[in-house]
Amino acid sequence: MTSKHQSLSRFAILAVAIVLAGCSVSVSTGDSQGLSADQLETELGDEAAAQTGDALDAIDCTNGLDAEVDDATNCSVTEKGVVAIWDVKVTNVDDDNDSIDFSWQVQDGSQRLLASSIVDSVGADFGRQTGYTLTAVQCPQQEISAQPGTTVTCDASTAEGETGPLRLTMDGAEGMVVNFSWDLPTGAS
Structure with missing residues (x-):
């Protein structure tokens, strides 16, 4: 050529219009058990779409989150030609309201x-x-x-x-x- x-x-x-580093959300779990991997994927996808106006292309979480502070998992996220690992961690548990707060950030060096x-x-x-x-x-x-x-x-x-x-x-x-x-x-x- x-x-x-x-x-x-x-x-x-x-990919996602904002960096999405250090974002957090509070979610009602309906019980004190936490979130399954499927529920976590839905919550992360909904929150990313609410913040950016765009849906994620794909999200796959290895595990859900237990209703326990510092419980953590990873999710593989694909958006607009970029794949990265998001580290997700429980930051607060409210047993009275059956809800958990969790945060996530893009794992440095995981972007492809x-x-x-x-x-x-x-x-x-x-x-x-x-x-x-x-x-x-x-x-x-x-x-x-x-x-x-x-x-x-x-x-x-x-x-x-x-x-x-x-x-x-x-x-x-x-x-x-x-x-x-x-x-x-x-x-x-």
């Missing part, structure tokens, strides 16, 4: 960029810089670690029938936001 510009382009995959989101993320800028319409990107893995300095070379295809390498360099993540840059490796043709 021939590039009209060999400049580096930077992008951020913005979904390869399937790259075309949507960089397609418009790729077109402006190369004159080609990016239609597909195949990467060696489906989830790319957002750790700063992680570099992955993927195979890109265009509507015009051109193919070639597309290099992604991760600049890190904060909450559910992954920052990365892309370029066409020197010598790509």
Whole structure:
């Protein structure tokens, strides 16, 4: 693929509109047992949607929460091309009202960029810089670690029938936001 510009382009995959670090919620459990994994997934999904206006793409909690302060679990959350682990912890239990308070935050270093989101993320800028319409990107893995300095070379295809390498360099993540840059490796043709 021939590039009209060999400049580096930077992008951020913005998953949930706010970082969602340190958020908390109070939930009526109906009894003093806590929340099942399914109930926790529903509560987290509803709260994230209320805060951001967007539903999560997927959420999977390993366990529920017992009605016990400091009880904790993890949930894998997918939103707009980003996958991350959320640490969830009970902060307060009110036995009289049969409710628990819990908080969650994105686990530092757990963020991964979904390869399937790259075309949507960089397609418009790729077109402006190369004159080609990016239609597909195949990467060696489906989830790319957002750790700063992680570099992955993927195979890109265009509507015009051109193919070639597309290099992604991760600049890190904060909450559910992954920052990365892309370029066409020197010598790509």
